[in-house]
Amino acid sequence: MMQKIPREEGLNHAQEYALGLQKSFGLISFIRENRIDDVDEQEALSEALGDVLPIDMHRKMFIPALQLSMTADQLQTWMPLALSYRILGAYAQTELGHGSNVQCLETTATYDPRTHTFVLHSPTLTSRKWWPGALGKTANFAVVYARLLHNSVDYGVHAFLVQLRCNTCAVLAPIDPLFMYSVYVPRDLATHATLPGITLGDIGSKLAFNMVDNGFCIFDHVHVPASQLCLATARVRWQRSHDDSGGPVNLVAAPAASSKWKYMPMI
Numbered sequence: 194m195m196q197k198i199p200r201e202e203g204l205n206h207a208q209e210y211a212l213g214l215q216k217s218f219g220l221i222s223f224i225r226e227n228r229i230d231d232v233d234e235q236e237a238l239s240e241a242l243g244d245v246l247p248i249d250m251h252r253k254m255f256i257p258a259l260q261l262s263m264t265a266d267q268l269q270t271w272m273p274l275a276l277s278y279r280i281l282g283a284y285a286q287t288e289l290g291h292g293s294n295v296q297c298l299e300t301t302a303t304y305d306p307r308t309h310t311f312v313l314h315s316p317t318l319t320s321r322k323w324w325p326g327a328l329g330k331t332a333n334f335a336v337v338y339a340r341l342l343h344n345s346v347d348y349g350v351h352a353f354l355v356q357l358r359c360n361t362c363a364v365l366a367p368i369d370p371l372f373m374y375s376v377y378v379p380r381d382l383a384t385h386a387t388l389p390g391i392t393l394g395d396i397g398s399k400l401a402f403n404m405v406d407n408g409f410c411i412f413d414h415v416h417v418p419a420s421q422l423c424l425a426t427a428r429v430r431w432q433r434s435h436d437d438s439g440g441p442v443n444l445v446a447a448p449a450a451s452s453k454w455k456y457m458p459m460i
Contacts, residue, residue, distance in 0.1 A: 206398040210247065210330070213404030217248040217331075221278045230276050232256060245402045248281060250326035255282030258336040262352040262423035271354065283325045283332035285355075285410055290319025295338065298350055300412065302339040302422075306441035310416040311353060313339055322410040329395030329408025333358040333385065336423070337410075343444050352423035357393060357410070358385050390415040419444075 204212065220242065224235055235252055256275050259268065259282075274280045291297045299320030302311040315321050322328065328335065337355045341348040387393050392411040399407065419442070422429065430445050 204403075206395075206403045209403040210395075210406055213244065213247045214331075216242055216244060216404075217246045220246070221248070225277065232276070244404055247327055247331040247405055248278070249405070250284060251275070251278070251282050251332070254284035254326070255332075255334075255336060258282075258284055258352065259354070259423075262336070262426045263354075264424045267420075267424060280334045281327065281332050283328040283335040283357075283408075285322045285325045285328060285335040286338040287322065287324045288319060289321045289323040289409070290317070295350055298338055298340065300337065300339040302337075302341050302351065302353055302417070304341070304343040304419070304444045305416070306443050308416060309419045309442045311339075311341070311419060311422060313337065313353065313355065313412040313415045313417055315410075315412045324396065324407050325410075326402075326405045326407050328357075328410055329393060329406035331406055335410070337412075341422075341427075351427050353417055354421040354423060355415070355417050356388060357391055358387055388415070 220235075220239060223229075223238065229235055229238070232252060239246060239249060239252070256272075259271060259275060263271065271280075275282060286295065286298070287293055288298055288300065290299070299315075299317055300322065301314050301316060301320075303314070304310075305312055322337070325335070333356065335355050335357055337353045338350050339353060341351045390413040392413070393408060395406045395408050
């Protein structure tokens with residue numbers, strides 16, 4: 194599969210990343226051509242290449258995070274896209290000021306009942322997502338960990354599926370009256386352009402794993418559909434404030450039943 198991709202010594206980070214992309218594209222093509230949907234089989238193929246690739250965090254962290262934090266209805270929509278590499282994900286938990294100290298994360302997700310969205314924001318320098326693999330250039334989606342805020346109440350850290358790149362989307366028809374499961378699915382991710390309000394970048398060369406674009410992410414009041422709150426680990430329900438179907442949708446939330454789930458994708 195990789196016989197036509199030469200390996201050279203002494204490459205800088207940009208060159209290593211370019212080589213990693215070549216290997217990643219070859220691996221994805223092989224997986225698609227042979228219809229290999231099993232994650233363990235994909236892992237075995239990746240290990241056989243002998244390098245840590247830019248897409249490895251998609252399989253090792255992003256997909257497990259979806260599996261652990263999404264409901265069956267949400268997984269029915271998003272897992273086929275992830276397993277077929279139609280979307281490429283990162284695991285955006287670590288922040289500049291907190292590392293993996295999940296309880297101290299500062300990124301906020303404030304619920305807006307008028308638009309039925311969560312507004313993701315990086316309020317401080319230390320709240321910027323820092324170090325996640327594939328975040329710099331490769332990923333177009335991420336599972337983002339942020340503090341759920343509503344009516345000035347902090348309900349703790351929750352997981353959100355956030356689109357990072359390309360603003361061309363198609364809206365699926367809602368399954369229930371409160372748009373609980375209406376989702377925004379990418380129609381064309383070919384441009385790979387960063388979405389408005391999101392700043393992404395590669396943190397540069399490291400002592401190792403330079404095929405991977407460890408990156409940073411800054412959110413500036415980015416609206417995320419409420420349906421992309423990962424619901425398997427959340428305790429929320431929705432209710433309209435008016436009888437008419439056009440009224441705002443209020444959020445009734447409670448702290449997550451357990452804080453341990455936040456650490457599961459890292460184990």
